[in-house]
Amino acid sequence: MDDLVCIEGLSKVHYGAGLLKRRARTVRAVDDVTLTIGCNTIMGLVGESGSGKSTLARAVLYLDRPSAGSVEIDGLNPAVLSRAQMKLFRQRAQIVVQDPHAALNPRRSVAASVAEGLRNRGVPRCARERRVAELLEMVGIPARRGRDHPEQFSGGQRQRIVIARALAMDPRFLILDEPVSSLDVSIQAQIINLLLDLKHQLALTYLFISHDLNLVAYISDSIAVMKQGRIVEQGDAADVIAHPQQAYTQMLFQSAPRLFDTDPGRR
């Protein structure tokens, strides 16, 4: 199978603020991470809070410049891209950020938020409006609600809008940073189903971040386990679930509420 995403030796160090004590407050949030994600697969990334998952996601997309290592997505290495090529990279790889409540600018209509990427790509205004309507319908939001502001939507609806915003770029690779963890259980299922549907329709590849190993086990093809910035275990989803090598992985697995393993039908 072709690999869409290759991450090699990626590290990200956060330096503390201040003039004098910079070294003292240094945090190695991501430490020498190497991962590959196959085309049209889902990789689950699990780890406890603070283990560096979100930091890794940002570094992979070059939203924060990594301290070391390289990234290649669909053959594009952002470290060496020109400004024009970088635009292409931004189209190929998108992120659905954690916390849907803060993922949308409260001062803009959701249509404007969804249209943001289209505008950046230079899509003309009328085509933009049409496409925004399409995208909203695609994620199950009535197009006429486009002029409403985020505060008028529920958490689940907002997450749908965030997904639509990412899809507007026609990406091939999507990082989903805990897309459901702040939602009600019933809504979680709806969003997960939407994501799986979209993956099939649009031939997407996901990096699915969660600290819920059960959920990850339910949807992933492969799993990586993260602890204190490092990948401590990585492999085929079934293997990792069946034979967790690390006590840490077992702990994660046990502490998670069991929800999806009763209904493995959709895999």
Added chain:
Amino acid sequence: MKPRIATAARVVLWCTLLYIGTLALVAIAAPLIAPADPLVQNIPARFSSPGTAGYPLGADDFGRDVLSRIIFGARAALLVGLVSVGIALLLGLVTGLAAGLLEGPVDSALMLLMDAVLSFPTVLLAITVVSVFGYGLPQVMAAIGVIFSPLFARIVRAETLTLKQEPYVMSAHALGTPLRRIVSVHLLPNMLPKIVVQCTVTFALAIVIEASLSFLGLGAQPPQPSWGLMLRSARNYLLDAPWLAFYPGLAIGLTVFSFNLLGDLLNELLQIRR
């Protein structure tokens, strides 16, 4: 209980807005409203007391109409407020955004500079600046603008640092939105409430400082009608013509109080919304 307090606050807010609105109108339409030319002297009428025919609020030591001078003084006060707050806001935005967006040594250097400016007593610094660059309202406005820019810079920097971490700003980045647009669409509108509050408070401060400097003879220059300058010449006649000090003092007090009150109310109002 709660809605009653809110109603009271709303009434106060409307009163404040009404006062400020009236003041702005008076300032704009001063030549139409003022009963007399604020500069024309009439020596025989000097020290006419309030209520004298033709001098509703009395006449000053040159026989000029106090009411007309108060009305034209509103112009000076609001102009100083607007211009100096404008300058402070502009400088504060540029430095605050630069510090917040670039971080690192640029941030440290800029903030050190701003702290240095802030650590001087404001009025003293204004006096120094005006003494170097000459007396007059334009210099005063520039001085106040520069001196208060750190207040804005700090707010803008802090807001930039916070908003930069907001998921929607990160998403915009991921969507390839250019920095210019991130600033104008995502950062500025979301820091607006805090900036507006700071503007009203600074506006009040600017009016006080203009009045103080003019009182010291460093700001508005005679015969320009300015409240501070009116107080300055009135201080010689406190016993014989107290109204010369009373009306400009009242105008300064009310205006400063209104802007401060507006700042407080907006602060509360905008915080509830967030």
Added chain:
Amino acid sequence: MRRLPFSILAALIAASIYAGGAPEAARPQGDTLRFALSGNPDTLDPQATQGTLTFQVLRSVYDTLVEPDHDGRIVPALAESWQVSTDNLSWTFQLRRGVSFHNGDRLTAADVAATFARLLDPGLGSPHAKEFASLREIRTPDEYTVVFELDHPYSPLLSSLATGWSAILPRSLIAAQHDFAAHPVGTGPFRFEQWIRDNRIALLRNPDYWIPAVPIVERVHFNIITEVAVQVQGVLTGDLHIIDMVGPTDIARIERDPRTRLDTGLSSLVMVLAINTRRDPLSDLRLRRAINHAVDKQSILDVAYAGGKVIGTFMDYGDPYYVDLADLYPYNPQRARRLVAEAGAAMRTLDLVLPQNYEPHVRAGEMYQQMLAEVGFDVRIRLVDWSTWLADVYAGGNFDLTVIGHTGKLDPDGRLSMFESDNNYVGWTDPHAAEMIRAARRVAGFEERRALYRDVLQLLAEQVPFVFVGSNYRYIAMRENVEGFHMDAKLDTYDLRRVRLR
């Protein structure tokens, strides 16, 4: 019964009143005159400063060879008499005998010679040295005769010798490099006791003063009080006997109070609206005359300067050389407008520079602006601080109009020498006037000099480099029990010798 003649009766009664003892005992012991001084003097060395505050104190500590009397005439002091040679080149002074310094030294001609040697010593750098530039040498033919030999005739010398900086110092202390700046020693009516900075300068009566039974009060305290309001309060409560800073608004209060009294006199200041005759529109005499007619001088004096007298000339009213030119340019806006029209119809924009620290001048400036606007001038006010005024206006000539007061000078040459060339801030001179100014320096007789200066003053008034507005009143407030106080308006100093507290 034999009747005593009335005169003898009166004499008897008078004698019985004084029978209590000698005049010494009749004076209340330990009475102190408390005087408000508006700041610390920069120094108490009379040769090292031009500061008025210094001379206000030192007038009571030192004497000069000659001094102005209450009418401004120069009269003997430490010199009993003087003669001028026919070529006006040597001035001979006979010193008073039996005068002693506060340190016990007897005054002799050597002290006078040493005093002026010190004044002219470049090492001291006295700001007054240039006034004695004509001096070739000082001879002391005997102990009580001093001869000033001049290079060229210089009549203003006599006035210079009457000013505070010509105070006579003891030779022995000059030789000993005594610190006159902190501890003055003279022959004056009071001896220096102490100077507590920011608090007071205390003087003690000199019992050996050369005028018998003078001075009268035992002590003088110059209390240093910078605030006008505090001074006024002080005289109202009786903490102070005399204050010389009375604001226009305090006048009524002091007059109302039965325990205080107001001494009103014309100052020696000549208030002017100075006109830059070098600059273009104002180089036209018609416009300068228009400005003069446009100014209501009495109104300016009343409103801006708290009252005064219109004089119309560059010599103060009390001066022996005063010429009455007050009616030369009466207030007449119509005539002013005609003159402006004659000079050309264009709107004239003028730069009026005001020294912002001097509020009366600023207020006068506001009035000039309005008065000139009425006859067709567009006057823009520009306020500057004092140092800028000196550098930019007075030295730099960068102005169209400015407002200032010229202080009095003992000799007319002091006021008028600046017009010898156009090297003055208004840029005015006149060949004839310059010749007369030079001539007046060479002749010694008062009448001859007066004739010359009269013509100079006439020219100056006609040519209008200034609008001579007038002199302001100056107000001195004192307790009603103060008697014998005299202020010398010209020197801006006080004669406390005959002050008595009833």
